[in-house]
Amino acid sequence: MGTATAPAAPAKAARKPATMAQALNRALHDSLAADPTVHVLGEDVGTLGGVFRITDGLAAAFGPERVTDTPLAEAGILGTAVGMAMYGLRPVVEMQFDAFGYPALEQLISHVAKMRNRTRGTMPMPITVRIPYGGGIGGVEHHSDSSEAYYLHTPGLQVVTPATVADAYGLLRASIASDDPVIFLEPKRLYWGKADWSPDEPETVPPLGRAVVRRPGRSATLITYGPSVPVCLEAAEAATAEGWDLEVVDLRSLMPFDDETVCASVRRTGRAVVVHESSGFAGTGAEIAARVMERCFHHLEAPVLRVTGFDIPYPPPMLERYHLPGVDRVLDAVARLQWED
Amino acid sequence: MARSSLASGSGKPATRSGKRPGTTAAARPETTGPGHTPPPGWRPMTDPAPLLPDPEPFRVLGTPAAADADPVLMRELYEALVRGRRFNRQATALTQQGRLAVYPSTTGQEACEVAAARCLGERDWLFPSYRDTLAVVARGVDPVEVLTLLRGDWHNGYDPAATRVAPLSTPLATQLPHAVGLAHAARLRGDDTVALALVGDGGTSEGDFHEALNFAAVWKAPVVFLVQNNGFAISVPLHKQTAAPSLAHKAVGYGMPGRLVDGNDALAVHQVLTEAVERARGGGGPTLVEALTYRIDAHTNADDATRYRDAADLEPWRAHDPLVLLENALRDRDLVDDAELRAVEAGAEEMAAELRRRMNADPVLDPMSLFDHVYASRTTQLREQAARLRAELDAEEA
Ligand SMILES: Cc1ncc(C[n+]2csc(CCOP(=O)(O)OP(=O)(O)O)c2C)c(N)n1
Ligand SMILES: [Mg+2]
Numbered sequence: 001m002g003t004a005t006a007p008a009a010p011a012k013a014a015r016k017p018a019t020m021a022q023a024l025n026r027a028l029h030d031s032l033a034a035d036p037t038v039h040v041l042g043e044d045v046g047t048l049g050g051v052f053r054i055t056d057g058l059a060a061a062f063g064p065e066r067v068t069d070t071p072l073a074e075a076g077i078l079g080t081a082v083g084m085a086m087y088g089l090r091p092v093v094e095m096q097f098d099a100f101g102y103p104a105l106e107q108l109i110s111h112v113a114k115m116r117n118r119t120r121g122t123m124p125m126p127i128t129v130r131i132p133y134g135g136g137i138g139g140v141e142h143h144s145d146s147s148e149a150y151y152l153h154t155p156g157l158q159v160v161t162p163a164t165v166a167d168a169y170g171l172l173r174a175s176i177a178s179d180d181p182v183i184f185l186e187p188k189r190l191y192w193g194k195a196d197w198s199p200d201e202p203e204t205v206p207p208l209g210r211a212v213v214r215r216p217g218r219s220a221t222l223i224t225y226g227p228s229v230p231v232c233l234e235a236a237e238a239a240t241a242e243g244w245d246l247e248v249v250d251l252r253s254l255m256p257f258d259d260e261t262v263c264a265s266v267r268r269t270g271r272a273v274v275v276h277e278s279s280g281f282a283g284t285g286a287e288i289a290a291r292v293m294e295r296c297f298h299h300l301e302a303p304v305l306r307v308t309g310f311d312i313p314y315p316p317p318m319l320e321r322y323h324l325p326g327v328d329r330v331l332d333a334v335a336r337l338q339w340e341d
Numbered sequence: 342m343a344r345s346s347l348a349s350g351s352g353k354p355a356t357r358s359g360k361r362p363g364t365t366a367a368a369r370p371e372t373t374g375p376g377h378t379p380p381p382g383w384r385p386m387t388d389p390a391p392l393l394p395d396p397e398p399f400r401v402l403g404t405p406a407a408a409d410a411d412p413v414l415m416r417e418l419y420e421a422l423v424r425g426r427r428f429n430r431q432a433t434a435l436t437q438q439g440r441l442a443v444y445p446s447t448t449g450q451e452a453c454e455v456a457a458a459r460c461l462g463e464r465d466w467l468f469p470s471y472r473d474t475l476a477v478v479a480r481g482v483d484p485v486e487v488l489t490l491l492r493g494d495w496h497n498g499y500d501p502a503a504t505r506v507a508p509l510s511t512p513l514a515t516q517l518p519h520a521v522g523l524a525h526a527a528r529l530r531g532d533d534t535v536a537l538a539l540v541g542d543g544g545t546s547e548g549d550f551h552e553a554l555n556f557a558a559v560w561k562a563p564v565v566f567l568v569q570n571n572g573f574a575i576s577v578p579l580h581k582q583t584a585a586p587s588l589a590h591k592a593v594g595y596g597m598p599g600r601l602v603d604g605n606d607a608l609a610v611h612q613v614l615t616e617a618v619e620r621a622r623g624g625g626g627p628t629l630v631e632a633l634t635y636r637i638d639a640h641t642n643a644d645d646a647t648r649y650r651d652a653a654d655l656e657p658w659r660a661h662d663p664l665v666l667l668e669n670a671l672r673d674r675d676l677v678d679d680a681e682l683r684a685v686e687a688g689a690e691e692m693a694a695e696l697r698r699r700m701n702a703d704p705v706l707d708p709m710s711l712f713d714h715v716y717a718s719r720t721t722q723l724r725e726q727a728a729r730l731r732a733e734l735d736a737e738e739a
Binding site (some may be wrong): 076117119124 | 512518522713721
């Protein structure tokens with residue numbers, strides 16, 4: 001995990017190795033304990049504790065009315081969550097896997113995202129939709145999609161994705177506390193990554209919408225998020241051998257988008273590569289590259305490049321390594337940033 | 342639940358074998374050898390017989406029960422029907438004058454619309470579909486605010502929490518799970534709030550209809566679903582929509598009672614809905630009500646119904662008009678005279694004139710408000726975009 005270079009929090013309580021899964025579980029637990037209007041609902045989230053065990057122990061601690069095994073119907077889960085929010089509750093919905101969130105898209109796009117605007121602010125939708133996403137876990141078809149661009153193209157939604165254990169906790173707490181809906185994308189291949197973390201005094205994180213510089217550098221900026229953050233940190237380490245000192249920006253929140261942190265970095269380095277594993281065409285990287293170009297044109301020494309998954313349906317598990325952007329592909333892109341000028 | 346004619350059931354056997362469920366397994370013939378037993382632990386989750394709709398749509402008008410109906414209720418319903426019909430006519434006229442972008446009329450369906458509003462208590466919630474302007478107005482919401490969506494100055498004009506009316510829902514059946522979730526939340530909070538959700542016959546084909554009914558039944562949510570079966574989904578008749586015995590029968594598959602009612606009999610719809618609401622309030626769970634009615638006008642002012650139905654199809658329904666049925670019942674019992682009927686008409690005219698007057702005023706538009714409610718506070722991006730629009734507006738004004 002790429003927490004090594006993040007500013008260290010004052011270590012009041014004992015820090016010990018914890019996984020992102022444990023931090024997410026703790027965030028749900030603490031949210032349920034702190035606010036009686038928080039309700040967790042989804043498929044298998046109760047007795048089983050979720051297929052990834054993110055809700056482990058919550059039903060036992062808070063009872064089946066707070067942590068509810070619903071019928072197996074994603075549109076129904078999100079649609080009833082809308083009604084619960086209308087009555088003043090704060091639902092936290094789990095979609096079992098990225099691709100199984102699609103049945104809920106109509107409720108999401110037509111109601112969750114639009115209700116506040118439709119009702120001139122009188123009917124907010126404080127709903128968090130947790131979605132395990134992305135590949136790299138050897139999942140068979142429909143278990144490895146990176147669906148962030150669908151959500152990002154929907155005004156009214158916030159889209160958040162953690163890359164570290166500490167952020168997983170802090171961003172999920174902040175998402176649940178937000179009065180606007182949040183698509184909370186959990187990079188499932190980072191679920192079991194460990195970092196030293198204090199569950200008793202978890203670090204607080206800034207409000208949603210703030211990116212963070214994970215690794216400071218002077219030569220070029222890698223702009224990335226979620227599962228690609230560790231890839232970029234690794235690439236940055238490897239790049240030192242070539243004499244490149246790469247900065248890594250972890251966006252954390254894709255909407256709201258932190259133009260300020262991104263542009264400040266690119267203005268310093270003059271070069272940028274956007275890295276994500278979802279398809280490139282009309283993807284998140286296209287938006288980011290355009291924003292950087294519009295705002296930092298006179299600081300750029302080279303075009304903003306993108307390293308993304310191919311424009312193909314997510315591959316079968318035995319072929320996924322050819323699709324996922326890895327360290328070499330990131331370094332290749334860095335090499336193409338017109339250094340010779 | 343005080344079912345009006347349930348005790349007699351459908352008169353048909355509840356299962357193919359003619360035996361009541363729950364007794365069938367025990368009554369199976371002797372079996373031989375291992376494996377020749379029923380699947381382990383099988384028993385029906387619920388007895389379907391009490392859930393079945395009546396064989397005939399429930400009616401009050403034209404039956405002996407009409408003689409005992411509450412005269413005050415009859416008069417009030419009648420006045421509401423007359424005003425409702427006048428409202429539909431006025432709103433359609435407003436489309437011709439360019440004051441409304443579109444209007445889906447409920448002429449012919451006034452009994453359902455009015456009863457849906459009147460069966461609810463103060464703290465109950467109504468979840469209307471896009472056609473149900475009249476139900477929202479009958480609930481007491483300011484008509485100009487209700488028409489905001491169709492006028493086009495915003496997507497919704499009233500405060501849902503203050504009025505306990507959800508926004509008119511254009512994506513068909515999507516409002517149904519909302520009603521279930523809200524009713525469920527109310528119950529979790531210990532309130533005795535009930536939600537009534539409206540949907541059309543076409544909307545029952547949507548996945549959200551299925552999911553909402555299933556969630557409602559599993560959670561025993563205090564919610565009532567009213568399907569106004571008005572014969573058409575735009576141009577598509579019911580037989581292209583479903584092969585179910587009736588839409589009310591669909592309830593049985595979810596484990597909730599289905600009720601069939603004459604949707605043009607205001608007293609019958611009012612009674613069936615009131616019973617279902619009280620059943621829900623009392624913890625009895627959800628009910629699906631199918632009201633048989635007819636869309637007398639075209640789908641909207643922009644539709645040409647002659648492309649898919651004959652004028653002659655309307656005749657039997659004109660004879661079964663909700664206003665005429667109730668007026669006849671009032672006259673039969675000498676509960677009204679001509680002067681009173683004229684007074685009701687005059688009241689409706691006054692309402693229409695007032696609506697006309699208010700709708701003929703241009704709404705005040707604020708383009709900058711486009712950015713106000715996307716999020717609780719504007720994002721950096723929206724602040725930038727708002728500044729751009731502000732500059733354009735300033736340049737226009739200069
Ligand atoms: C999800 C969705 N699909 C299609 C439409 C377009 N549409 C609007 S009304 C309508 C017919 C609805 O028929 P029904 O449910 O019977 O209601 P009615 O119009 O008769 O009140 C259609 C297809 C829509 N509004 N929403
Ligand atoms: Mg219809």
